[in-house]
Amino acid sequence: MLKAVILIGGPQKGTRFRPLSFEVPKPLFPVAGVPMIQHHIEACAQVPGMQEILLIGFYQPDEPLTRFLEAAQQEFHLPIRYLQEFAPLGTGGGLYHFRDQILAGGPEAFFVLNADVCSDFPLSAMLDAHRHQPHPFLLLGTTVLHYVEKPSTFVSDIINCGIYLFSPEALKPLGDVFQRNQQDGQLCLPLGEDCSGLWPGAGTIRLEQDVFSALAGQGQIYVHLTDGIWSQIKSAGSALYASRLYLSQYQITHPERLAKHTPGGPRIRGNVYIHPTAKVAPSAVLGPNVSIGEGVTVGEGVRLRESIVLHGATLQEHTCVLHSIVGWGSTVGRWARVEGTPNDPNPNDPRAHMDSESLFKDGKLLPAITILGCRVRIPAEVLILNSIVLPHKELSRSFTNQIIL
Numbered sequence: 001m002l003k004a005v006i007l008i009g010g011p012q013k014g015t016r017f018r019p020l021s022f023e024v025p026k027p028l029f030p031v032a033g034v035p036m037i038q039h040h041i042e043a044c045a046q047v048p049g050m051q052e053i054l055l056i057g058f059y060q061p062d063e064p065l066t067r068f069l070e071a072a073q074q075e076f077h078l079p080i081r082y083l084q085e086f087a088p089l090g091t092g093g094g095l096y097h098f099r100d101q102i103l104a105g106g107p108e109a110f111f112v113l114n115a116d117v118c119s120d121f122p123l124s125a126m127l128d129a130h131r132h133q134p135h136p137f138l139l140l141g142t143t144v145l146h147y148v149e150k151p152s153t154f155v156s157d158i159i160n161c162g163i164y165l166f167s168p169e170a171l172k173p174l175g176d177v178f179q180r181n182q183q184d185g186q187l188c189l190p191l192g193e194d195c196s197g198l199w200p201g202a203g204t205i206r207l208e209q210d211v212f213s214a215l216a217g218q219g220q221i222y223v224h225l226t227d228g229i230w231s232q233i234k235s236a237g238s239a240l241y242a243s244r245l246y247l248s249q250y251q252i253t254h255p256e257r258l259a260k261h262t263p264g265g266p267r268i269r270g271n272v273y274i275h276p277t278a279k280v281a282p283s284a285v286l287g288p289n290v291s292i293g294e295g296v297t298v299g300e301g302v303r304l305r306e307s308i309v310l311h312g313a314t315l316q317e318h319t320c321v322l323h324s325i326v327g328w329g330s331t332v333g334r335w336a337r338v339e340g341t342p343n344d345p346n347p348n349d350p351r352a353h354m355d356s357e358s359l360f361k362d363g364k365l366l367p368a369i370t371i372l373g374c375r376v377r378i379p380a381e382v383l384i385l386n387s388i389v390l391p392h393k394e395l396s397r398s399f400t401n402q403i404i405l
């Protein structure tokens, strides 16, 4: 019997995802037409023997999360529960805190998945490797040519994908870190010193720094290498890139989700997802790499490429939207052009991954994808280029390279 845990973080996380994370919790942001963590759940549900999926995070269990869980349980015929941390406990603290729930029923092993990764999730291959040679920790790794998210003194070309298979014994070293942290905390307190910089707080365990680094070289952690698709989803730009990866994956996993050219329907180029409730005019040209959400209206003559259009947005006649995310309920006026600059890894290099993206360099906004927050109104016949527009803004003219607050 197997289980899976998805680490979904909480509202203080996902800051690089603003303004999109103002509206839905980041793990529910639609990537290739479905909530980010639905891709994880689909992969887990396909592993034979999967009994339960647990989401661990520090979000309040609000309506969108509860609704998502109910729908997912029905669709995948599996118990899927949310366990809320009382405070951010780090990537390992929640696993230790909820160890009784995780180990209930005696799973042979459990997967641990970071919510903010996009992958083809080779979980069955990881399970085979684990069964062949069991170890407490099996990490999925991928090789990179250039990666700057975690610079360190030793630079390996293998990075941790944030996808693991833990055996029940893995909780023992987490317990050791927990005990040590408690002792360190007690040592600080009688001196009355401010330990906030030294002691991360009761229960906080960082899997990477506190557990994996400490155990490296002791024969407890093994890496399963993959050359499948993988990317982090940290910023809105990387969500667009992940959407492209998942759309290409649909060719194999979900061909029914990809729009096809039909007589009298819009022209489709490459991989495109259109929600069944969206209304798309027949003269619109969509793709490649476009995903259109629920209730979206796309007018005559619209051109859409490399973009995500979210729930309830309207693109009036002849708008052109390229390398952009159009927020929930936003309206783009006719003949307007909304365009961003992609920041994708080199497509000719299979080992290239998305770099850590920073919005600014030397105090200047770097050209990046354009993002319209929710319920933004763009007037007719203007150009919005390389800009981020915060929610509820009603623009009256063109903007280039700006954050519109």
Ligand SMILES: Nc1nc2c(ncn2[C@@H]2O[C@H](COP(=O)(O)OP(=O)(O)O[C@H]3O[C@H](CO)[C@@H](O)[C@H](O)[C@@H]3O)[C@@H](O)[C@H]2O)c(=O)[nH]1
Residues within 6 Å of the ligand: 007, 008, 009, 010, 013, 056, 057, 058, 085, 087, 088, 089, 090, 091, 094, 113, 114, 115, 116, 117, 159, 160, 161, 162, 208, 232
């Ligand atoms: N429940 C819970 N989840 C958390 C917490 N903190 C982070 N997470 C979740 O844990 C995952 C990792 O978050 P980060 O702490 O932001 O780590 P990172 O910078 O993404 O780096 C980690 O993941 C990379 C792959 O995505 C790895 O390459 C890297 O080595 C590391 O494991 C995310 O899905 C995040 O939502 C927490 O306090 N509680």
